[in-house]
Amino acid sequence: MTGWRYTAAAVGVLALGLTACATTTGTGSKPGAAAAAKPVEKVEAKPLPKGLDGAASTGFPSTYAPLPSRPTAFVGATILTATGQQIDNGVVVVSGGKITAIGGPGTAVPADTAVVDAKGKWITPGIIDAHSHLGVYPSPGVSARSDGNEATDPNTAQVWSEHSVWPQDPGFNRARAGGVTTLQILPGSANLFGGRSVTLKNVPSLTMQGMKFPGAPYGLKMACGENPKRVYGGKGRSPSTAMGNVAGFRKAWIDAADYTRKWDDYRAKVQKGEKADAPKRDLQLDTLSGVLKGEILVQNHCYRADEEAVMIDIAREFGYKITMFHHAIESYKIGALLAKEDICSATWASWTGFKMESLDGIDANAALLWKAGACVVIHSDDPIMTQRLNQEAAIAMTAGNRLGYGISRAEAIKWITANPAKAMGIGDKTGSIEPGKAADLVLWSRDPFSVYAQAEQVYVDGALTYDRHDPKYQPKSDFELGQTGQGAFN
Amino acid sequence: MIRSFLLAGVACAALAAPAMAQTIAITNARIEPVSGPAIPSGTIVLKDGKIAALGAGIAPPAGATVIDAKGGVITPGLIAPSSNLTASEVSGVRETRDDGTGSALSAAFDIAYSVNPASAMIGLARDGGITASAVTPVLSGAGGGAHEHADDGVVEDMTAGAAGAGDPPLFGGQAAFVRLQAGDTDLVEGSRLAVTVSLGESGARAAGGSRGASIVLIKSALEDARAFARNRAAFEQGATREFGLSRLDLTALVPVVQGKTPLLVRVHRASDIRLALKLAADEKIRIILEGAEEGWVVAPEIAKAGVPVILDSQADLPESFETIGSRLDNAARLHAAGVTVAINGSRDFNNLRQERLNAGLAVANGLPYAAGLASVTLAPAKIWGQADRIGSLEVGKTADVVLWTGDPLETTSWADKVFIGGVEQPRDSRQTQLRDRYAAPDNGLPPAYR
Numbered sequence: 001m002t003g004w005r006y007t008a009a010a011v012g013v014l015a016l017g018l019t020a021c022a023t024t025t026g027t028g029s030k031p032g033a034a035a036a037a038k039p040v041e042k043v044e045a046k047p048l049p050k051g052l053d054g055a056a057s058t059g060f061p062s063t064y065a066p067l068p069s070r071p072t073a074f075v076g077a078t079i080l081t082a083t084g085q086q087i088d089n090g091v092v093v094v095s096g097g098k099i100t101a102i103g104g105p106g107t108a109v110p111a112d113t114a115v116v117d118a119k120g121k122w123i124t125p126g127i128i129d130a131h132s133h134l135g136v137y138p139s140p141g142v143s144a145r146s147d148g149n150e151a152t153d154p155n156t157a158q159v160w161s162e163h164s165v166w167p168q169d170p171g172f173n174r175a176r177a178g179g180v181t182t183l184q185i186l187p188g189s190a191n192l193f194g195g196r197s198v199t200l201k202n203v204p205s206l207t208m209q210g211m212k213f214p215g216a217p218y219g220l221k222m223a224c225g226e227n228p229k230r231v232y233g234g235k236g237r238s239p240s241t242a243m244g245n246v247a248g249f250r251k252a253w254i255d256a257a258d259y260t261r262k263w264d265d266y267r268a269k270v271q272k273g274e275k276a277d278a279p280k281r282d283l284q285l286d287t288l289s290g291v292l293k294g295e296i297l298v299q300n301h302c303y304r305a306d307e308e309a310v311m312i313d314i315a316r317e318f319g320y321k322i323t324m325f326h327h328a329i330e331s332y333k334i335g336a337l338l339a340k341e342d343i344c345s346a347t348w349a350s351w352t353g354f355k356m357e358s359l360d361g362i363d364a365n366a367a368l369l370w371k372a373g374a375c376v377v378i379h380s381d382d383p384i385m386t387q388r389l390n391q392e393a394a395i396a397m398t399a400g401n402r403l404g405y406g407i408s409r410a411e412a413i414k415w416i417t418a419n420p421a422k423a424m425g426i427g428d429k430t431g432s433i434e435p436g437k438a439a440d441l442v443l444w445s446r447d448p449f450s451v452y453a454q455a456e457q458v459y460v461d462g463a464l465t466y467d468r469h470d471p472k473y474q475p476k477s478d479f480e481l482g483q484t485g486q487g488a489f490n
Numbered sequence: 491m492i493r494s495f496l497l498a499g500v501a502c503a504a505l506a507a508p509a510m511a512q513t514i515a516i517t518n519a520r521i522e523p524v525s526g527p528a529i530p531s532g533t534i535v536l537k538d539g540k541i542a543a544l545g546a547g548i549a550p551p552a553g554a555t556v557i558d559a560k561g562g563v564i565t566p567g568l569i570a571p572s573s574n575l576t577a578s579e580v581s582g583v584r585e586t587r588d589d590g591t592g593s594a595l596s597a598a599f600d601i602a603y604s605v606n607p608a609s610a611m612i613g614l615a616r617d618g619g620i621t622a623s624a625v626t627p628v629l630s631g632a633g634g635g636a637h638e639h640a641d642d643g644v645v646e647d648m649t650a651g652a653a654g655a656g657d658p659p660l661f662g663g664q665a666a667f668v669r670l671q672a673g674d675t676d677l678v679e680g681s682r683l684a685v686t687v688s689l690g691e692s693g694a695r696a697a698g699g700s701r702g703a704s705i706v707l708i709k710s711a712l713e714d715a716r717a718f719a720r721n722r723a724a725f726e727q728g729a730t731r732e733f734g735l736s737r738l739d740l741t742a743l744v745p746v747v748q749g750k751t752p753l754l755v756r757v758h759r760a761s762d763i764r765l766a767l768k769l770a771a772d773e774k775i776r777i778i779l780e781g782a783e784e785g786w787v788v789a790p791e792i793a794k795a796g797v798p799v800i801l802d803s804q805a806d807l808p809e810s811f812e813t814i815g816s817r818l819d820n821a822a823r824l825h826a827a828g829v830t831v832a833i834n835g836s837r838d839f840n841n842l843r844q845e846r847l848n849a850g851l852a853v854a855n856g857l858p859y860a861a862g863l864a865s866v867t868l869a870p871a872k873i874w875g876q877a878d879r880i881g882s883l884e885v886g887k888t889a890d891v892v893l894w895t896g897d898p899l900e901t902t903s904w905a906d907k908v909f910i911g912g913v914e915q916p917r918d919s920r921q922t923q924l925r926d927r928y929a930a931p932d933n934g935l936p937p938a939y940r
Binding site: 139140141142170171174226332333335350351352353354355356358359360361362363364368371383384387388391394395397398399401402403449450451452453454479480483484485 | 579580581582583610611760784787804805806807809810811813814815816817836838839840841843844847850851853854899900902903904921922924925928929
């Protein structure tokens with residue numbers, strides 16, 4: 001954090017911890033509450049009509065409730081805690097949806113706790129995919145359900161991916177069978193500003209709201225590089241070049257800074273009890289303003305190292321922070337810079353050369369970044385790969401070990417658990433096996449870095465949500481009923 | 491400029507390699523011949539480009555270069571059963587894609603002419619233990635049924651069929667087979683080995699819109715090819731009825747109707763697979779199935795017809811209405827029914843290295859280990875008519891051999907040494923050179939000087 005040049009206000013917000021800026025629960029903040037606080041003079045400060053105060057809007061509230069659970073102890077497994085530890089013959093105790101104890105064979109198991117014999121098995125935190133389009137680009141991939149790219153303007157910061165999520169996407173179930181318990185659902189990369197991301201608990205739900213991760217901050221999907229200029233250049237519009245991309249980013253941030261100033265002025269006046277006219281709420285600028293205030297995390301699709309460096313300078317110019325570069329296939333070239341700036345890089349291990357900006361992809365990208373002390377995330381962007389992020393991480397780990405780096409499983413597991421949790425602003429809630437964290441756990445048949453490993457049981461907030469050996473816990477989407485593939489798990 | 495410099499470097503390294511294979515003995519290895527049971531600890535001898543001996547009690551011949559495998563695993567070189575390696579460089583760059591016919595030709599498109607032995611992707615594939623590949627044209631009616639990659643849909647947009655004007659052609663063209671030896675200017679081992687065609691959604695598009703048209707048009711084309719073959723003279727004199735395809739396309743289909751080369755049929759839905767099997771029986775032609783996500787539904791019928799299948803074992807999503815029944819145990823079920831199964835890597839992401847892991851995934855989902863190994867070696871060799879020379883470790887076969895650090899289907903193993911025709915291959919690729927440049931310590935100068 002020290003290397004960053006924030007405005008004092010932004011530093012203040014960040015110092016509270018990113019997750020303190022929770023924007024999704026819908027509880028605890030009432031519209032107009034801030035505006036109504038402590039009027040100095042007796043000027044009538046009417047709360048703004050519903051829907052007109054962007055800062056008070058926390059999105060449509062989460063209705064997520066964990067599935068039923070009971071206190072459980074997993075005994076005898078090899079545990080990767082994602083805090084850097086591998087515990088052999090370990091014990092994890094779970095109660096009330098939280099992890100209550102973790103340790104070696106001597107760890108006490110409280111009375112009235114169900115015991116799962118996990119000898120020979122491995123336990124990891126639930127897998128977190130920081131780059132998913134499940135629900136917004138669901139299966140089947142037909143145009144009627146192609147809801148991931150609002151490719152009508154290079155700036156669509158006003159759209160929210162959660163409003164496109166189809167919770168019946170069978171891909172959610174497949175991902176869960178691969179151990180995925182939390183997903184960041186992003187808009188696509190057609191636009192410079194694609195819109196807000198949403199973080200979901202990977203539980204079967206009739207509604208998107210029933211999956212929304214309580215307390216998770218929003219992200220803003222940005223895309224540099226080839227996609228925006230291809231999409232809009234192809235329509236004879238700006239951007240059609242890399243410099244057009246950058247001009248588009250800067251214009252939007254200027255507008256956002258101006259909008260932020262107007263709202264800040266308004267609130268200051270209200271605070272002082274002066275008469276004030278509220279600016280008209282603008283959904284697009286609300287989101288960008290949320291970034292400038294440090295409440296919304298920038299999730300920036302960007303392949304090339306040189307373009308990442310330009311994006312970092314844009315962020316400096318306007319005083320915001322880039323949380324993570326996605327598809328950051330060239331991050332290995334600037335590992336030291338990314339470590340200094342505390343920006344994570346989300347990457348695949350094995351995809352390369354499918355477009356010009358991916359030409360320099362190497363399987364050791366993650367390992368070189370790790371060696372440089374930078375934050376590494378292995379992501380999928382793909383409904384197939386998301387089912388085996390453990391293997392993708394294994395490929396990345398192996399590429400490093402081929403160089404003699406000696407990357408342990410205890411380290412590499414962070415790339416698909418603790419690190420994406422951090423980059424999604426939920427690192428205090430999930431992503432590692434520590435007392436107090438959510439009991440999001442995967443019980444693996446064997447070493448999860450093996451090609452032969454299978455997730456046998458998947459727990460979300462302490463509740464069993466998938467069991468490879470019990471058809472009762474193999475949820476199927478409505479779409480799959482009556483179709484050929486039913487029961488694809490057994 | 492950097493790129494051409496690197497390519498030149500690779501080529502020089504390759505040319506510097508000995509043209510004649512030395513005698514090499516690899517000792518202390520677990521040997522997986524594929525054609526027979528594993529040898530837990532043995533020696534393999536490579537001589538004059540061929541496998542001279544293998545077994546537990548083999549002594550290295552005098553003068554042989556001895557390599558201690560230290561318990562590593564030896565397999566035949568892996569074979570990609572259907573890829574665009576050497577015919578497509580960067581899938582998102584149209585100018586580098588020569589794996590589709592466009593609108594000029596249909597069955598006559600010959601991908602052997604597209605092969606670029608200097609492709610920078612060859613080294614990457616070889617680094618993953620791939621020593622040979624079937625090179626097959628893109629689907630006719632490209633895009634149908636294929637997964638649209640959400641964030642980078644560019645791949646689909648750039649396939650030749652989709653980019654061309656008008657309807658895509660009915661047939662995709664003719665397949666070739668390449669071996670990946672460094673420094674060779676001609677990698678093509680065989681050409682015109684099959685004609686590709688799509689059924690289902692892609693086939694429907696190529697046939698003008700629906701499934702009902704595609705089989706009719708394919709049967710009509712085969713009938714025309716037969717008539718053409720029977721009396722070429724009449725055709726030359728303009729004395730035949732009008733044929734639906736050009737002279738070139740008909741010529742390409744003649745070996746198919748004669749049963750000499752197969753149709754490679756890309757097909758997904760169970761009902762479409764049945765149509766393909768019936769087409770083969772009615773027309774007395776040979777076919778290979780590719781895709782076959784719902785193959786498990788009709789596994790006994792495929793087995794009974796003796797038709798081999800090339801599949802992607804990762805496909806388990808109803809990504810389209812013709813892959814509703816996709817399952818991770820498709821390979822296992824097909825194998826159990828007696829079907830020859832070959833497993834593919836990823837076509838457009840230059841990720842043929844995924845092929846061996848896909849075989850491992852199939853094993854994790856019930857495919858016997860031996861069948862998993864065969865699915866990336868002997869099975870594709872048989873499918874493409876190469877099994878007399880490659881695909882298994884047998885005395886007299888060509889020495890395309892890989893020494894692995896461990897289980898070749900495992901994520902944590904890698905190809906330590908790769909031999910093609912008994913010659914050890916360079917271990918570098920564009921990717922490893924990039925890796926080594928940026929893994930190198932800072933020397934105070936820009937990385938371009940490393």
